[in-house]
Amino acid sequence: MPVGLLAPHDLLPVKGVRLSATAAGIRYQGRDDLVLIEISEGSQVAGVFTRNAFCAAPVVVARQHLAKAESRYLLINSGNANAGTGADGIQDAKASCALVANRSHVPAEAVLPFSTGVIGEPMPIPAFEAAIPALIEGLDESGWMSAAQAIMTTDTLPKALSERVALSGGEVVITGMAKGAGMIRPDMATMLAFIATDAVLDAEQTRRMHIQAIESSFNRVTVDGDTSTNDACVLIASGQSQVAIDNEQDRVLFQTALDRVYRHLAQALIRDGEGATKFVEIRVTEAGDEQEALSVAYTVAHSPLVKTALFASDPNWGRILAAVGRSGIANMEVDRIHIDLGDVRIVEGGGRAAAYTEEQGQKVMDQDEIMISIILGRGDAKTTVWTSDLSFDYVKINAEYRT
Amino acid sequence: MPVGLLAPHDLLPVKGVRLSATAAGIRYQGRDDLVLIEISEGSQVAGVFTRNAFCAAPVVVARQHLAKAESRYLLINSGNANAGTGADGIQDAKASCALVANRSHVPAEAVLPFSTGVIGEPMPIPAFEAAIPALIEGLDESGWMSAAQAIMTTDTLPKALSERVALSGGEVVITGMAKGAGMIRPDMATMLAFIATDAVLDAEQTRRMHIQAIESSFNRVTVDGDTSTNDACVLIASGQSQVAIDNEQDRVLFQTALDRVYRHLAQALIRDGEGATKFVEIRVTEAGDEQEALSVAYTVAHSPLVKTALFASDPNWGRILAAVGRSGIANMEVDRIHIDLGDVRIVEGGGRAAAYTEEQGQKVMDQDEIMISIILGRGDAKTTVWTSDLSFDYVKINAEYRT
Numbered sequence: 001m002p003v004g005l006l007a008p009h010d011l012l013p014v015k016g017v018r019l020s021a022t023a024a025g026i027r028y029q030g031r032d033d034l035v036l037i038e039i040s041e042g043s044q045v046a047g048v049f050t051r052n053a054f055c056a057a058p059v060v061v062a063r064q065h066l067a068k069a070e071s072r073y074l075l076i077n078s079g080n081a082n083a084g085t086g087a088d089g090i091q092d093a094k095a096s097c098a099l100v101a102n103r104s105h106v107p108a109e110a111v112l113p114f115s116t117g118v119i120g121e122p123m124p125i126p127a128f129e130a131a132i133p134a135l136i137e138g139l140d141e142s143g144w145m146s147a148a149q150a151i152m153t154t155d156t157l158p159k160a161l162s163e164r165v166a167l168s169g170g171e172v173v174i175t176g177m178a179k180g181a182g183m184i185r186p187d188m189a190t191m192l193a194f195i196a197t198d199a200v201l202d203a204e205q206t207r208r209m210h211i212q213a214i215e216s217s218f219n220r221v222t223v224d225g226d227t228s229t230n231d232a233c234v235l236i237a238s239g240q241s242q243v244a245i246d247n248e249q250d251r252v253l254f255q256t257a258l259d260r261v262y263r264h265l266a267q268a269l270i271r272d273g274e275g276a277t278k279f280v281e282i283r284v285t286e287a288g289d290e291q292e293a294l295s296v297a298y299t300v301a302h303s304p305l306v307k308t309a310l311f312a313s314d315p316n317w318g319r320i321l322a323a324v325g326r327s328g329i330a331n332m333e334v335d336r337i338h339i340d341l342g343d344v345r346i347v348e349g350g351g352r353a354a355a356y357t358e359e360q361g362q363k364v365m366d367q368d369e370i371m372i373s374i375i376l377g378r379g380d381a382k383t384t385v386w387t388s389d390l391s392f393d394y395v396k397i398n399a400e401y402r403t
Numbered sequence: 404m405p406v407g408l409l410a411p412h413d414l415l416p417v418k419g420v421r422l423s424a425t426a427a428g429i430r431y432q433g434r435d436d437l438v439l440i441e442i443s444e445g446s447q448v449a450g451v452f453t454r455n456a457f458c459a460a461p462v463v464v465a466r467q468h469l470a471k472a473e474s475r476y477l478l479i480n481s482g483n484a485n486a487g488t489g490a491d492g493i494q495d496a497k498a499s500c501a502l503v504a505n506r507s508h509v510p511a512e513a514v515l516p517f518s519t520g521v522i523g524e525p526m527p528i529p530a531f532e533a534a535i536p537a538l539i540e541g542l543d544e545s546g547w548m549s550a551a552q553a554i555m556t557t558d559t560l561p562k563a564l565s566e567r568v569a570l571s572g573g574e575v576v577i578t579g580m581a582k583g584a585g586m587i588r589p590d591m592a593t594m595l596a597f598i599a600t601d602a603v604l605d606a607e608q609t610r611r612m613h614i615q616a617i618e619s620s621f622n623r624v625t626v627d628g629d630t631s632t633n634d635a636c637v638l639i640a641s642g643q644s645q646v647a648i649d650n651e652q653d654r655v656l657f658q659t660a661l662d663r664v665y666r667h668l669a670q671a672l673i674r675d676g677e678g679a680t681k682f683v684e685i686r687v688t689e690a691g692d693e694q695e696a697l698s699v700a701y702t703v704a705h706s707p708l709v710k711t712a713l714f715a716s717d718p719n720w721g722r723i724l725a726a727v728g729r730s731g732i733a734n735m736e737v738d739r740i741h742i743d744l745g746d747v748r749i750v751e752g753g754g755r756a757a758a759y760t761e762e763q764g765q766k767v768m769d770q771d772e773i774m775i776s777i778i779l780g781r782g783d784a785k786t787t788v789w790t791s792d793l794s795f796d797y798v799k800i801n802a803e804y805r806t
Contacts, residue, residue, distance in 0.1 A: 053735035054728030054753065084721050086754030119721025120755050304707070304793075305801055312802035318487050318522025325457030332456035350457065351489030352523050390707075392798050398708055399715035 001156075003279040003368050003388070005271035008160035011144040012173045014196040016040035016238025019143030021150035024131035026124055027079025027117060032150035034128070036100065036135045037074040037194065043238045044206040045071040047112070048214055050231035057082045057089030058113040059230060061097065069109035073100050074234065076192065078151050078179070079117040080124070081230050092123040099125075099132050116179060116192055116230050117153055148177040151192055154397060155179050159268035165199075165257040167250040169243040172199040174257055178233075178265035193218065193233040193265055199254060200244040201237035209255055210235040217262035220385045221270050222301050270386045275393030278310045283373045285382040292329055293383040296374055299327035307390030310370065315361025317346040324374060336377030342370065404559070406682040406771050406791070408674035411563035414547040415576045417599040419443035419641025422546030424553035427534035429527055430482025430520060435553035437531070439503065439538045440477040440597065446641045447609040448474040450515070451617055453634035460485045460492030461516040462633060464500065472512035476503050477597065477637065481554050481582070482520040483527070484633050495526040502528075502535050519582060519595055519633050520556055551580035554595055557800060558582050562671035568602075568660040570653040572646040575602040577660055581636075581668035596621065596636040596668055601644035602657060608648065612658055613638040620665035623788045624673050625704050673789045678796030681713045686776045688785040695732055696786040699777055702730035710793030713773065718764025720749040727777060739780030745773065 017039060024034040039045065047066050049059050065071065075096055082089045097111035115123075148158035160177035176195030201209065210233075218233055245254050271279050282301055287293035300306055303323040309316035320339055325332070339347035342364035346356050364370060420442060427437040442448065450469050452462050468474070478499055485492045500514035518526075551561035563580040579598030604612065613636075621636055648657050674682050685704055690696035703709055706726040712719035723742055728735070742750035745767035749759050767773060 052725060052728040053732065054724050054737050081721075084724050084750070084754045086752055089754065119719075119725065302705075304797070308798050308801035311798065314802070316522075318484075321457050321487050322455060322522065325455040329456065334457050347487070349489055351487045351492070390798060392795055394707070395711055395714065395793060395795050395798055398711035399717070 001277070002272040003276055005157055005159075005268055007157050008145065008148060010162065011160055012162040012164065012175050013141035013144070014173050014175050014236075014238060015141070015198040015240035016043060017196045017236060018139035018141050019147040020135045020138035020140065021143065021146040022131050022135050022138065024077070024127045026077050026127050032146060033078045034131050034135060035076040035147045035150045036132075036139065037076070037147070038139050039072055039074070039236050040238050040240060041070070041072070043071075043236055044201050044203050046206045046210040046235045048210065048233045052231070054084065056115060056230045057085055057093040058115045059232060060090060061093040062112040062114065062232065065097065065109045065112050069107055071112050072106045072110040073104065074112050074114060074194065075100055076114040076151055076194075077117070077128075078153050080115060080121055081117045081119050082115040082123050083230055084120040085122060088122060092125055095125050096123070096128045099128055100136070103132060103136055112234070114192055114230075114232055116151065144175055144177060148179075151177070151179040153179065154274055155272055157272055159265055159272065161261050161264045163257045163261050165254055167199070167243055167245065167253060168247065169250075170241060172197055172241045172243050172254070174261050176261045176265055178269060180269045192230070194236070195234070195258070195261060196236040196238065197258075198238050198241035200239040200242065205245065206235055206237045209258055212255060213258045213262040216259060217266035220383070221266045222298065222385065222387050267386055270388050273388035274397045275391040275395070276388035277368070277391050278389040279369045280310060280387050280389065281369075281371045281384060282387065283371065283382070283384045284376065285373070286376045286378055287381040287383070288376075288379040290381045290383055292376070292378070293381050294385075295329060296324055296327045296376065297383055297385040299323050300372065300374070301385055301387040304390055307387075310365070310389035311391045313362070313365040315341060315346070315358065315365045317341065317352065317361065320372060321347055333377070338375040338377070340373040340375070341365070342367070404680070405675040406679055408560055408562075408671055410560050411548065411551060413565065414563055415565035415567065415578050416544035416547070417576050417578050417639075417641060418544070418601040418643035419446060420599045420639055421542035421544050422550040423538045423541035423543065424546065424549040425534050425538050425541065427480070427530045429480050429530050435549060436481045437534050437538060438479040438550045438553045439535075439542065440479070440550070441542050442475055442477070442639050443641050443643060444473070444475070446474075446639055447604050447606050449609045449613040449638045451613065451636045455634070457487065459518060459633045460488055460496040461518045462635060463493060464496040465515040465517065465635065468500065468512045468515050472510055474515050475509045475513040476507065477515050477517060478503055479517040479554055479595065479597075480520070480531075481556050483518060483524055484520045484522050485518040485526050486633055487523040488525060491525060495528055498528050499526070499531045502531055503539070506535060506539055515637070517595055517633075517635055519554065547578055547580060551582075554580070554582040556582065557677055558675055560675055562668055562675065564664050564667045566660040566664055568657055570602070570646055570648065570656060571650065572653075573644060575600055575644045575646050575657070577664050579664045579668055581672060583672045595633070596665075597639070598637070598661070598664060599639040599641065600661075601641050601646075603642040603645065603647040604640035609638055609640045612661055615658060616661045616665040619662060620669035623786070624669045625701065625788065625790050670789055673791050676791035677800045678794040678798070679791035680771070680794050681792040682772045683713060683790050683792065684772075684774045684787060685790065686774065686785070686787045687779065688776070689779045689781055690784040690786070691779075691782040693784045693786060695779070695781070696784050697788075698732060699727055699730045699779065700786055700788040702726050703775065703777070704788050704790040707793055710790075713768070713792035714794045716765070716768040718744060718749070718761065718768045720744065720755065720764065723775060724750055736780070741778040741780070743776040743778070744768070745770070
C-alpha cells in the first residue's frame with residue numbers, strides 16, 4: 001500500500017510528444033511492457049544516467065546515441081533490464097533501436113533505448129520485432145497514462161504528474177512519468193523517469209534545468225541504498241508551444257514548476273517503495289557543508305535499525321542518535337546537536353530532551369508521514385532527503401522477486 | 404537459530420582473572436545481568452572502544468580510567484546501555500565504579516564500566532548497590548561461562564572460546580567471551596568482548612597484539628552496518644603463567660592463537676546475528692589497495708538487496724554485480740571483474756559466466772554458509788569480511804526490541 005500516493009489523473013498532452021504502449025510479452029503476460037515515445041523534430045533532449053560502473057547495455061547505447069544524433073524516439077521496456085549481458089546485450093539494445101529506426105526512416109542513433117526489470121537475461125528481440133509496427137501505429141499525444149503503466153515493475157501504482165505554467169509569452173505544459181520502487185538511491189535514483197514540456201528551451205537551458213531539478217528530487221531519495229544499473233532520467237523540450245523562456249521571472253516560474261514535477265515523481269518512488277508503510281523526510285540543518293549534511297541524512301536514511309523502528313512506529317531516538325554518531329563527521333560535538341521528531345524535541349545536549357515524553361514521540365510515530373529534523377549546530381549548510389521504512393514486506397518482495 | 408554455532412564448552416580458567424555474575428534486576432527479571440571481572444595486580448589491560456561520536460557514558464569513563472590507573476576490575480551490565488544519558492549517565496557510570504572500589508579497597512579509577520542494552524534510560528544505581536557485595540563474594544576463576552551468559556542481550560547463545568598455546572617457556576591459556584547480535588559493524592563491531600591470557604606481556608605487546616587481532620576479526624564483521632554507541636573490546640594479560648613471549652616463534656604462535664579466539668568470537672556475532680539464516684564470507688581479491696577492497700566488500704555486505712537474495716537462497720548474481728558497481732571505485736573496468744559463488748564462477752567480462760547454470764548457483768545458495776569471492780583484477784590487495792542475511796526475523800526482532 002503506497003503511503004499518501006494516488007493514481008495519476010488529468011495528465012496533459014505535450015505538443016510534439018506522442019506515446020504508445022503495447023503488450024510485447026517480454027517477460028510479463030497480459031500487460032503492456034513496451035513503450036515508444038516519439039519526439040518532434042527540432043526538440044531538445046537532456047539525459048542523466050546511473051553512475052553504477054556496471055551500467056546496463058541500454059544505458060551505454062542511449063549515452064552514445066544521445067551524443068551522436070538528434071533524438072527522435074525513446075524505446076522503453078519493462079521486465080528485462082538488459083544488464084549484465086555483456087557484448088550480446090549491447091548488440092540487442094542496438095538491434096531494438098534499428099527496428100524502430102528502419103520503420104520510421106530515421107538513423108538508428110535517433111532512437112534511445114531504456115530497459116528495466118530482471119538482470120542477466122538475454123533480450124527477446126523477436127518480441128520487439130513483432131510489437132514495433134503496432135507501437136508506431138498507436139502513437140498518440142494522449143498516451144501518457146498507458147505509458148506510465150507499461151513501464152512499471154514492482155510499482156503498485158503508476159507515477160505521473162502534469163503542470164501548467166503561465167509565462168509572459170503564453171502557457172506551457174510539463175508532464176512527467178517515472179517508475180521504480182526498489183534498488184533506489186541517489187546518483188540517479190529513479191530507475192526511469194521521462195519528463196516533457198512544450199516550452200521552447202535551447203540545449204543549454206534544457207540540460208541546466210534538468211540537472212537542477214534532479215538535484216533536489218531524484219538525487220535526494222533512497223529506499224535501500226542500492227543504485228540500479230539502469231537508472232535514467234530524460235527531459236524533452238519540444239518547443240511546440242512557441243513560448244520561450246527569456247527573462248528571469250519566467251525562468252524562475254518554469255524551474256519551480258519543473259522542480260515540483262520532479263519532486264512529486266521522486267517522492268512517489270518512496271511512497272510506493274517496496275514494502276513502505278511510512279514516508280519519511282530527513283532534514284539536516286546547521287551542517288558545516290552540504291557533504292556533511294548529506295552524510296548525516298543518508299546514514300540515518302540507510303540505517304536498518306532506524307528503518308525497522310520506523311516500521312514499528314517506535315520513537316526510538318537512541319537509534320537515530322547512534323546513526324548520527326557514526327556518520328563520519330570529524331570532531332562532532334554531540335552536546336550541540338538537537339533532534340526533533342515532527343515538532344517534538346527528542347534529543348538535546350547529547351541525550352534525551354528534558355521535556356520529552358514517550359507519549360509525545362509516539363504521537364508523531366503513529367503518523368504515516370514522519371519528519372526527522374537533525375540540527376548539527378556547526379554551520380549554515382542543509383539538505384533534505386526522503387526515505388521509507390524497512391518492513392516485513394520489503395523482505396518478502398525482495399526475497400521473492402528476481403531483479 | 405544461529406548458523407553453525409554451538410554453545411561454548413570446556414572454557415579454561417585464566418590464572419589471575421576471577422569472574423562473577425548475578426541477577427541484579429537491571430532490566431531483565433530472573434536472569435543474570437551483572438558481571439564483575441577481577442584482574443590480579445600487575446596485569447596489563449588494553450582496550451579498544453567504539454568510534455561512534457555519540458559514545459555511551461561507560462565508554463567515556465572506561466577510557467578515562469584506563470588512562471589514569473592500573474585496571475583491577477571490569478564491571479559489565481546488560482539490559483541498559485547508559486547511552487544518550489548526558490551528564491547524569493557519566494555520574495552513574497562513575498558511581499557504579501565507586502561502589503566496587505569502596506568494597507575492594509582500590510581507587511575508583513581501577514574499575515572500568517561496560518554497559519549494553521537499551522539506549523536513553525537512566526541506570527538503576529540502587530540495583531548495582533544491592534548486587535555488588537554478592538558479586539565480589541562470588542568471584543571465581545571458573546566463572547567464564549556464567550559471565551558469557553550474563554552479558555547477552557538479543558544473543559541466542561553465549562559466545563566464548565579457549566585456546567592453549569605451547570610456548571618455549573611453557574603453556575599459556577587464552578579465554579575470551581563476547582556478546583552482540585545487532586547494531587554490528589566495523590570500527591569496533593563487537594558490542595562487548597573480553598579476552599584474557601595468563602601469558603606475560605608488557606604494555607606495548609598487549610596493545611599491539613590486541614589491535615592486530617581486532618583488525619582481522621571484530622573490524623571485519625557487519626550485521627546491519629550500525630556501529631553501536633557502546634562497543635568495547637578488552638584484552639587482559641595477567642602474566643600469572645610466568646611464561647613470557649620473547650622470541651619471534653613464540654610471538655607468531657601466540658598471535659595466531661589470539662587471532663583464532665578473536666575471529667571465533669567475531670564470527671559468532673554474525674552466526675548469531677539477529678534473524679540470521681546464512682553465514683556469509685565475502686572475499687575481495689586483486690584490489691588496488693585495501694581501502695578499495697573494503698569498499699567493495701562492505702557495499703556488498705550492506706546491500707539490502709543482496710541480503711534478501713541470500714535469505715531467499717536465490718543465486719541473484721545481478722544484485723551482487725550491481726552492488727560491486729556502485730561501490731565508488733574510480734575507473735572500474737567491469738570486464739576485468741570475476742565473481743565466484745562458492746567454487747562456481749558466476750560473473751566474468753561484465754556479465755554472466757558462459758559456463759554458469761542456475762542449478763550450480765542454486766546448489767551453493769542452498770548451503771547455510773556461503774562464500775562470495777570478488778576478483779577485481781586491479782592489483783594485489785585483498786580483504787575478507789563476514790556478514791549475515793536480511794530475514795523476516797531481522798525485521799521482527801528490531802521492530803519489537805527496543806535498543
